[in-house]
Amino acid sequence: MPRIALRPLSLVAVLFLMAAIVGAQAPVPTNEDQEIAKTVVDLLERGHMARPVIDDEIAVKWCDNFLKDLDPQKYYFLKSDIEEFKKSAKDLDDQVREGNIDFARKVFERFLQRQDERYKTVTELLAKPLDFSADEYLTDDPEKIDYAKDTTEADERWRKKLKFEELQLRLDDSTTPEDVVKKLTIRYRDRNRLFHQFDSNELLEVYLSSLTRTFDPHSSYLSAKNLEDMLNQQLHLSLEGIGASLRSEDGYAVVAEVVPGMAADKDGRLQPDDKIVAIRRDDNSEIDLVEKKLSDVVRHIRGPRGTSVHLIVQPAGTKERKEYTIVREKVELTEQHAKGKILDSKVDGKAVKIGVINLPAFYGDTMAILRGDPNAVSATGDCRRILGEFKQSGVDAVIVDLRDNGGGLLEEAKTLSGLFIDSGPVVQIKEAVGVKHLDDDDEGTAWDGPLAVIINKSSASASEIFAGVIRDYGRGLIIGDSSTFGKGTVQSIVNLGDQARRRDRGVAKNRGALKLTIQQFFRANGDSTQINGVAPHIHLPSIRDYMDLGEGKMDNALKFDKVAPLPHDSYNRTPDDLVAALDARSVARRKDDAKFQKQEERIQKYVDRKAKHSIPLSEAKFKAEFIPDDDEKAADEKENKDKKAKKKYVEREVWVSDYYNDEILRIIGDYLTLGSKVLAAAPVRAAATN
Structure with missing residues (x-):
């Protein structure tokens, strides 16, 4: 596994x-x-x-x-x-x-x-x-x-x-x-x-996971059903079915979204807010889906590609029942793939192009990659392709946006790092028998130019490995929250069916798996990513900085630790004096920006509210404390309007123009101008141990 x-x-x-x-x-x-x-x-x-x-x-x-x-x-x-x-x-x-x-x-x-x-x-x-x-x-x-x-x-x-x-x-x-x-x-x-x-498998999952988490927050027992879902969906980003997501509402399985280009979308009949009330079997009997667990409904609908599922549907706003026969196919969860976008900006009146890669996860089909399958799902492969398109378009700088990226495959973190450094150690791994390191052995890069990585408190695990490499090698700017999540451990999936087969010399049966913490991450500079995470060069304050987010807030988290640093290249793209100048300019702009001032007020309001630990239940006091300001109301109204207008699946936006992201672009603009001599001298590399 x-x-x-x-x-x-x-x-x-x-x-x-x-x-x-x-x-x-x-x-x-x-x-x-x-x-x-x-x-x-x-x-x-x-x-x-x-x-x-x-x-x-x-x-x-x-x-x-x-x-x-x-x-x-x-x-x-x-x-x-x-x-x-x-x-x-x-x-x-x-x-x-x-x-x-x-x-x-x-x-x-x-x-x-x-x-x-x-x-x-x-x-x-x-x-x-x-x-x-x-x-x-x-x-x-x-x-x-x-x-x-x-x-x-x-x-x-x-x-x-x-x-x-x-x-x-x-x-x-x-x-x-x-x-x-x-x-x-x-x-x-x-x-x-x-x-x-709740069935016995689900109860067992909760009970045994309560045991595993006495040792660390990330070890857990996965039931057979959750093991299958986790491997297929979270890591391989594919499954076989009709291409519709469901939600549970008042006992019904209700269509939440229809994925564009997939089986249900091609058929055209199934729409958001339709209720799936039953499935007709080939022998004309029905499986009633009303008041069934949503996970079971989903498993009835899924099936091997090329086979048909006969859905009994109650269209939204009606009481009638209709039957839709849809041929299942492989559903690629493309919305979780890396996406790129080129932004047109200006620096000192000069037009510049900034390429943004939005990466929500470090995904990959490990076995397909090892087989040399050219169509294998891979975060690194997708980012390499996007960077190639950026270079053809002549971008001046690249942003890798890792906000809310909770991690994924360790191998993808290593190979993605290799797109931006020539070669060298990516991560050190401590296990029971000692410390080893994983290196980028693939010489050359996919992008040598100016680079910024955007993080927040929800950037975790593999995201922190990548951000740590960029910071330790002096390869680019890290911008965002006060730190990343701080998850610096490696889990291995141990299939319990394989264990039983070896012991009993029988046929392997899916008995779920144990997600087991077996190793701890350390950066090339010797620091663990555990608890402390990776700090930014330029900190843009947010409410997340004050929320109970991060590894350090979790029960039984392993402690921060250090190992010996490893020699590694230094690209000298983020010298201290340049970072200080960039930070000073950003602070000055934010002080004069009404929206950042309003954000500071919201942060203080949140901190004060959090310290009280009590909520007023009189309507007058509740509204006085919690009613949103005009900016928040406008954002809520837009979100509600978008929800009501949405008839089909809406693609994830790569980059949203708002006051926070606009400041990121201004920081990168300063980076291109104030750091022009530093960047022009690149790539300058010298062995460093930090």
């Missing part, structure tokens, strides 16, 4: 898309679930880079994680539930070694019971008007409150929660009180239904 530098997203978040019908009956673990649990424990202790021992201390942390994953805001469990469960905490390590996962079922069964009780409370509260004149507050930090001591306290907590959610929806002046109640009724009915659709 491929070695992966995955996005910093916890798989247990899948739980909070779930919710119920009737009866608090938790899924029963199977014999296979028990075997999987034992295998995961064995692999964790043998394969995790920390070489952990799962003992009583870990078991207590595991119990805490599991309870927190099920009820992170402390709205469901009672204090007596938590006290009862924690009495068994120190037994979990011994139980799991025997394949005993009854604790997960017991806890989840109680959770479903509390969920049903709270759902009853919600329906009763929504059936009568709430008082929005009372001067009361909701605590928004679960760390500052305990679990409710009884149902009376729990119901009171939900009354305040619903008031807050109603006030949020009331901020939209076009929404009536009746609309608000209807939206919340549907929201909680969907949530209640989906919780009760």
Whole structure:
């Protein structure tokens, strides 16, 4: 399986898309679930880079994680539930070694019971008007409150929660009180239904991932279904189906978007907001899809290319049923591919061209690349092609936009770095047996000219490797938030089916996989990207700088560390005096820019609001604190207008002209002028160790 530098997203978040019908009956673990649990424990202790021992201390942390994953805001469990469960905490390590996962079922069964009780409370509260004149507050930090001591306290907590959610929806002046109640009724009915659709595989995924995350935030167990989805969609950027994305709404699978050029779009009948209510089998029987989990609906619709799926559809705004037969084909998720755009700008009255590459992920089909397939999906291949087009068009500078790029394949980070440096070390990797390094051995570059890399707090993992190379080699400017995310670890996907086949000498069966942290990244200069991330040369302040984003905000994150630096080239494109001059000019411009001044006010408002940890629930105070200013209203109105006007899939924009991006272009303009002598002398390289 491929070695992966995955996005910093916890798989247990899948739980909070779930919710119920009737009866608090938790899924029963199977014999296979028990075997999987034992295998995961064995692999964790043998394969995790920390070489952990799962003992009583870990078991207590595991119990805490599991309870927190099920009820992170402390709205469901009672204090007596938590006290009862924690009495068994120190037994979990011994139980799991025997394949005993009854604790997960017991806890989840109680959770479903509390969920049903709270759902009853919600329906009763929504059936009568709430008082929005009372001067009361909701605590928004679960760390500052305990679990409710009884149902009376729990119901009171939900009354305040619903008031807050109603006030949020009331901020939209076009929404009536009746609309608000209807939206919340549907929201909680969907949530209640989906919780009760949770199956044993999903419960096992949450339970075992609660264990793996006692060692670091990125190790997790992936169920068989999620393993398949992750490999096909997130990394290979392709799957086989009809080319439509779905959302769940009031028990229905509703078409969210139709991908242009794919099967459903070519057919032309399926439209956004249509409901897919059933599938007709070839024997004319039907599979009812109403009130089914969205993931199951998607799997019924997917299938091998060239085969047909017979959809029973309720077109938007109608009650009629129509049948659409659509031939499945390979769906390329091209919206996640690198995209390029050339911007026409001016520097000191002179026209310049700036090429922008927007890269949302470090994707690639590893096996196809190794086979030498010229059509293999590859972030590096796409960026090489775009850079070739930029050179033909005579661009003066290139921007690589890594904002919100959560990472992907380590190999792609290495080869993409090689497009901008001649050769040398890209990343150092520390594992149990020592430190090794991955180098760009492909001499030459695809772009030698001026370069800027744009980052934010959500640029993670492979993005940080690439940004670290550009910074350490002095190859280009880094511009953006105060740092990248700070995820400096490598995960390996260990297929549990392969483990069982080797042990039992049988046929491999998909039993999911363990995403296991096995290595840690270090830059060529010896610094880890862990926790600290990569800092920019030019910092443009944003609200993200003050949000609880980043590796350092995650539980059990590995610590920052250093190793010995490696000799590497220095391109001398970002000398300290030039960076200082560029920064000074940017600061001066931002001080005189009304939009940046307004941004500073919004940042301060956010910081002040965050420090309070309480939300006013009187309508007057809530609106005074949260009502958006004119700029925010205009942005919201434009977004709402775009949503209403959207009839089909809308392509991702490569570059949006706004005050923030305009300042980036001005910084690059200064870079081309103030740094003209530095850039003209390039490429000047000298061995450096930083």
